[in-house]
Structures are given as structure tokens and as C-alpha cells.
Amino acid sequence: MDQLLSELKAIEDKFRADIDSIVKQQELENIRVKLLGKKGEITSIMKNMGRLSDEDKPKLGQAANKTRQFVEQTIAEKQAELTAKAEQTKIASEMIDISMPGKAVKVGGSHPLTLMSDEICDTFIGLGYTIAEGPDVELDLFNFEMLRLPKGHPARDEQDTFYLDYENGVLLRSQTSPVQIRVMNQQKPPIYIVCPGRVYRSDAVDATHSPIFHQIEGLAVDENLSMTDLVAALELFARRLFGKETRIRLRPHHFPFTEPSCEVDISCWTCGGDDPNCKTCRGEGYIEILGGGMVHPEVLENCGIDSKKYTGFAFGIGVERVAMGRYDVTDIRNFYENDLRFLEQFSK
Numbered sequence: 173m174d175q176l177l178s179e180l181k182a183i184e185d186k187f188r189a190d191i192d193s194i195v196k197q198q199e200l201e202n203i204r205v206k207l208l209g210k211k212g213e214i215t216s217i218m219k220n221m222g223r224l225s226d227e228d229k230p231k232l233g234q235a236a237n238k239t240r241q242f243v244e245q246t247i248a249e250k251q252a253e254l255t256a257k258a259e260q261t262k263i264a265s266e267m268i269d270i271s272m273p274g275k276a277v278k279v280g281g282s283h284p285l286t287l288m289s290d291e292i293c294d295t296f297i298g299l300g301y302t303i304a305e306g307p308d309v310e311l312d313l314f315n316f317e318m319l320r321l322p323k324g325h326p327a328r329d330e331q332d333t334f335y336l337d338y339e340n341g342v343l344l345r346s347q348t349s350p351v352q353i354r355v356m357n358q359q360k361p362p363i364y365i366v367c368p369g370r371v372y373r374s375d376a377v378d379a380t381h382s383p384i385f386h387q388i389e390g391l392a393v394d395e396n397l398s399m400t401d402l403v404a405a406l407e408l409f410a411r412r413l414f415g416k417e418t419r420i421r422l423r424p425h426h427f428p429f430t431e432p433s434c435e436v437d438i439s440c441w442t443c444g445g446d447d448p449n450c451k452t453c454r455g456e457g458y459i460e461i462l463g464g465g466m467v468h469p470e471v472l473e474n475c476g477i478d479s480k481k482y483t484g485f486a487f488g489i490g491v492e493r494v495a496m497g498r499y500d501v502t503d504i505r506n507f508y509e510n511d512l513r514f515l516e517q518f519s520k
């Protein structure tokens with residue numbers, strides 16, 4: 173009897189020692205089966221009951237029941253504890269920190285030269301012009317020849333460009349003027365077009381020059397067009413872009429494809445023409461922004477348009493130059509270096 177009681181005690185002691193280190197439900201179940209199962213240790217001790225005296229039977233019974241109850245209760249508590257812990261871990265792992273800042277999606281924007289070009293074109297679209305485009309890889313014939321710049325003409329020097337096939341006269345266009353030829357070859361007047369695009373020249377890079385830049389060509393061919401129509405269109409364009417007070421000034425010039433030709437200046441966007449010490453216009457009061465004139469009758473005839481019946485005016489705007497003025501950019505290279513700190517200032 174005593175031996176059974178001390179076995180019981182040893183079982184209980186071992187159980188006490190083991191229970192603390194249990195961390196899994198399965199281990200708990202194993203220990204329950206080991207002690208209380210059909211072949212469990214406590215169950216086996218109870219099986220000795222038959223061999224005992226009537227006096228010892230209830231003693232062992234009591235002691236065994238106490239141990240069993242203690243084991244059952246402890247296991248139940250441990251079970252609750254493990255379940256609670258598992259729940260905590262699950263909650264912690266699924267927790268969303270709503271105080272964390274979100275990840276902003278970066279949205280791109282149009283390049284400043286695109287914005288500028290679109291804005292200029294929009295002004296003319298408002299006057300009834302449509303957009304026409306030509307290829308960057310152009311024929312010498314359209315870029316020079318038909319614009320009255322034959323081989324050897326000194327005005328070609330200023331527009332030396334990159335030849336892809338010199339023999340066959342294939343080059344990167346040095347101006348958007350060849351689009352005039354392409355359109356006039358295919359359409360009959362009235363023609364009112366603007367042609368935005370990239371042009372190429374073998375210029376060295378500095379703060380105001382780039383071998384690749386952008387122009388917008390304008391062309392109007394109709395009956396009874398005169399220089400006053402050109403002035404009106406350009407004045408409207410200048411005011412729309414640089415403000416109502418802007419004035420334009422025409423200076424005589426020479427372009428082989430227009431006659432008469434002019435260079436067009438606008439009153440300084442910084443000082444309005446009033447400050448002799450202005451850094452933007454260097455005291456000039458005016459800034460040159462484009463070239464233009466009345467389309468030379470020979471150019472019209474080159475394209476099969478009757479120059480007795482029709483007249484036309486044309487102009488070419490440098491997009492970079494206007495954008496630099498408009499956005500107060502002092503170095504043309506900023507446009508091409510893809511520095512986001514620069515470009516982001518223009519995204520809407």
C-alpha cells in the first residue's frame with residue numbers, strides 16, 4: 173500500500189515538474205493519455221485496488237482521485253492558457269498598423285517641352301489651324317532644295333546637320349520647314365497648319381544650344397493673305413503665352429523661303445521693356461523668339477500651288493527658347509538631363 177501511495181506521489185511530482193515546460197497542445201494530450209488513459213499510470217495504480225485490504229481501499233481511492241483531479245484540473249488550465257496564447261500570437265501576426273504612412277504611387281507628368289509645345293499648338297488650334305507632322309529623317313530635297321536652299325547656298329552653313337546618306341540626300345531635318353513642303357505637295361489651299369517636332373544641327377552644346385531641339389512651324393496659304401495676317405496671328409500667340417501687355421516687333425531679315433522675311437521679337441517677359449539693366453533682355457527690351465515671312469512664290473510653285481491666286485505666310489518658333497523664357501530656365505541642358513528635381517516642377 174505504501175509503495176502504491178509513494179508511486180502515486182512520484183507520478184504527481186513528475187507531472188508538476190513536466191507541466192511547466194509544455195508549449196504544445198499535442199504534448200498536453202500525450203501527458204493526459206500517459207497518466208489518465210486506459211493504460212495510463214494512474215489508471216494502472218487503481219487496478220491494484222482488488223489486492224488491498226478493505227481498510228486501504230478507500231485510502232488509495234481517495235489519494236488516487238485527488239491526484240487524478242489535480243492532473244485533470246491542471247491540464248484544463250494549461251489547455252486554456254495554451255489556447256489563449258495561440259490566439260494572441262495569431263492576432264499579433266495579423267495586425268495591421270494603421271498609423272503607418274501609405275506608399276504614395278508616383279504619377280508621371282508631361283515634359284516641360286511637351287507642355288510648352290502643346291500650349292503653343294493649342295493657341296493656333298484655337299485659330300482654326302490643324303496639326304501636321306513630318307519625319308525626323310528627311311530628304312535634302314524637302315529640307316533644303318525645295319525651300320530655295322540649293323547645294324552650296326551659304327544659308328546651309330547655319331543649318332549643317334547629320335547626313336544618314338549624303339549621296340542620296342538623306343539627313344536629319346535641320347528645321348521643321350520641310351513639313352510645309354510635304355503638306356503643300358498633298359493638300360490644296362486653304363491650308364492652316366502648325367507642325368511641332370524635333371530638329372537636328374551639328375551645334376556644340378552650351379547653355380543656349382543643343383544639337384537636338386524643337387520647333388513649331390506655322391503655315392497659312394489662302395487667297396488674300398498678307399503680312400498683316402501674320403502679324404495678327406503672332407501678336408495673338410505672344411499675348412496668349414506671355415500676357416496681354418506683350419508687344420511684338422518685326423525686324424527685316426532674310427530666309428530663302430520667305431519674301432519678305434522678318435525676325436520677330438516680343439517685349440521682354442521680365443522687365444516688359446522698361447529696364448535698361450534687365451538681365452533677361454540685356455537692356456534690349458525685346459527678345460527674339462521666331463522667324464517668319466510671306467511664303468516665297470517659288471516655294472508655292474514648287475509644290476504646284478498657283479502663286480498668282482494664293483499667298484501664304486509662315487513662321488518657325490523655337491520651343492526651347494520660348495520655354496526658357498516662360499519658365500525662367502537659364503540653361504537649355506536642364507531640359508535634356510532628366511533630373512527629376514527639375515522635371516517634377518512642371519508636373520501638374
Ligand code: DAH
Pocket residue numbers: 346347348349389390427429430462463464465485486487488489
Ligand atoms: N526654319 C527657320 C529656322 O530654323 C525658321 C523659320 C523662319 C521658319 C522663317 C519659317 C519662316 O517658316 O517663315 O531658322
